[in-house]
Amino acid sequence: MMLPNTVTAKTCPQCGHKGRAVDTQVVKAMLRGSLHAIRPASYHFCQTEQCPVVYFAEDGQQFFVEDELRERVYQKHTQEEDVLICYCFRHTPGSIRDEWRQTGQSSVIETITAGTQAGACACDIRNPQATCCLGNVRQFVQQMQREP
DSSP states (O other): OBSSSSOOOBBBBTTTBOEEEEEEHHHHBBSOOOGOOSSOEEEEEEOOTTTSSSEETTTTTTTTEEBBBBOOOHHHHHHHSOOOOTTTTOOOOOHHHHHHHSSOOOOOOHHHHHHHHHHHHEEEESTTTSSHHHHHHHHHOOOOOOOO
């Protein structure tokens, strides 16, 4: 989508929060439609949960919303059980919680770490935020362990 140039650089054109720079390859990998939509621009990731924008061009002239992507974005649905939290090994909050309920523990961090050490991850292009999911997974596991 295109917007008028009324936005400051590196802030989301919708919510105004600062976005984190992502490589254009991530945006290309995540887009569902034609890659003709990609412009020669620097893109940023908006992690604000209530904001529909996922990626935006630094100049504020273009943005992509979740409906235009191949995957739902965990940062936009942190309270949902079926959204991927680990895009390489396909873990969801629900699958992590199910293991916790059944066994009283979670092996997800160890499983992801082993997969990463084996060279089987591609977080830099499979994860919409373009970084490793372990930070999100650790935070989720800690939060889950504090629940009654």
